[in-house]
Amino acid sequence: MHELSIAASILETVKRQAAANGGGRVKKAGVRIGALSGVDTESLRFCFGAIVAGTREAGCELEIEFEAAGEALDLAWVDLEDG
Amino acid sequence: MKRLVLEKKVLSENDRIAARLRAQFAEHGIYCLNFISSPGSGKTSLLERTLERMPPGRRVAVLTGDIQTDNDARRLARFGFPVKQITTAGACHLDASMIERALADWSLNDLDLLLIENVGNLVCPTSYDLGEHAKIVVLSVTEGEDKPLKYPATFHKASLMILNKTDLLPHVPFDWRLARSYAWEVHPTLEVILVSCLNGEGLGEWCEWLDRKCGESAVVAAGEASAR
Numbered sequence: 390m391h392e393l394s395i396a397a398s399i400l401e402t403v404k405r406q407a408a409a410n411g412g413g414r415v416k417k418a419g420v421r422i423g424a425l426s427g428v429d430t431e432s433l434r435f436c437f438g439a440i441v442a443g444t445r446e447a448g449c450e451l452e453i454e455f456e457a458a459g460e461a462l463d464l465a466w467v468d469l470e471d472g
Numbered sequence: 473m474k475r476l477v478l479e480k481k482v483l484s485e486n487d488r489i490a491a492r493l494r495a496q497f498a499e500h501g502i503y504c505l506n507f508i509s510s511p512g513s514g515k516t517s518l519l520e521r522t523l524e525r526m527p528p529g530r531r532v533a534v535l536t537g538d539i540q541t542d543n544d545a546r547r548l549a550r551f552g553f554p555v556k557q558i559t560t561a562g563a564c565h566l567d568a569s570m571i572e573r574a575l576a577d578w579s580l581n582d583l584d585l586l587l588i589e590n591v592g593n594l595v596c597p598t599s600y601d602l603g604e605h606a607k608i609v610v611l612s613v614t615e616g617e618d619k620p621l622k623y624p625a626t627f628h629k630a631s632l633m634i635l636n637k638t639d640l641l642p643h644v645p646f647d648w649r650l651a652r653s654y655a656w657e658v659h660p661t662l663e664v665i666l667v668s669c670l671n672g673e674g675l676g677e678w679c680e681w682l683d684r685k686c687g688e689s690a691v692v693a694a695g696e697a698s699a700r
Contacts, residue, residue, distance in 0.1 A: 391563075391564050391565050391595070391596035391599060391600075394563065394565075394567075395482055395483070395599070398482050398483060398485065398486075399482055402478070402480060402482070402484075406476060406478060410476055413474075416473065420482070424624070425624055425625045425628050425629075426599065426625060427595050427596065427598040427599045427623075427625035427626070428599065460625070460628075460629075462481065462482045462483060462599065463479060463480065463481055463482060464478050464479075464480045464481075464482050465477070465478060465479055466475050466476060466477045466478055466479075467475070467476050467478060468473055468474070468475050468476075469473065469474050469475075469476055470473060471473065471474065
């Protein structure tokens with residue numbers, strides 16, 4: 390269950406990028422996860438939903454692209470609301 | 473709405489600290505191993521048997537991670553080497569910043585080998601680079617042969633699989649060749665050593681592996697030092 394700390398790392402980067410790019414709210418974050426990353430996509434989605442609730446990023450969704458091979462654990466992009 | 477392309481590693485902060493640790497290990501000629509397994513596979517027993525067989529003069533230290541208690545550190549401290557318990561207070565893995573903090577009051581100049589026993593967990597520790605030279609996965613014969621298929625990431629990233637508790641093989645329906653072939657499905661070049669921490673089988677082969685790696689690491693460190 391390290392998905393909680395993975396989710397926290399994603400949220401931290403998302404917040405930092407939002408602040409550095411006009412301060413708009415982040416609506417969606419694109420995450421790429423490889424089969425050998427050791428990360429479970431469903432529990433990551435659950436954990437992310439739990440930690441954004443009640444924060445400024447509440448409602449921010451994760452769009453997870455699962456790769457059948459490789460160790461990817463990347464934050465690929467974020468969709469920012471115009472700030 | 474605008475899309476901002478980031479293409480960042482989620483654990484880039486951990487990776488940054490791990491890279492800093494790796495550079496320190498290289499500078500001081502320290503060979504570092506990260507032991508990963510399920511709870512109860514015998515990581516601590518393996519380290520006990522390893523420490524009692526340490527060649528004279530090799531300066532070893534151990535970091536051992538657990539969610540609670542310092543039981544493992546107390547077991548390992550009996551051998552006279554510096555040991556520090558990292559209690560993660562709930563976290564299911566060690567990360568690079570925990571290692572950096574734990575090493576802060578040790579003199580790296582006085583070390584040749586750092587053994588890190590991760591929290592017992594076959595999944596989460598795999599994602600966190602600790603700056604180690606190699607990961608070692610410990611699997612015991614009381615687990616399922618298909619663990620490598622169920623937890624492929626750990627077996628994929630490990631350099632060596634220690635198959636522990638071989639003294640129990642006559643008593644359990646565990647086909648070690650099948651377990652090894654599953655591991656090789658995930659990682660075809662994975663080295664495998666069969667060990668019993670109870671009756672000593674395979675410990676010689678394991679200690680030779682460790683000696684060889686420490687030797688190679690020392691040669692690399694000496695080469696880098698002379699290049700500086």
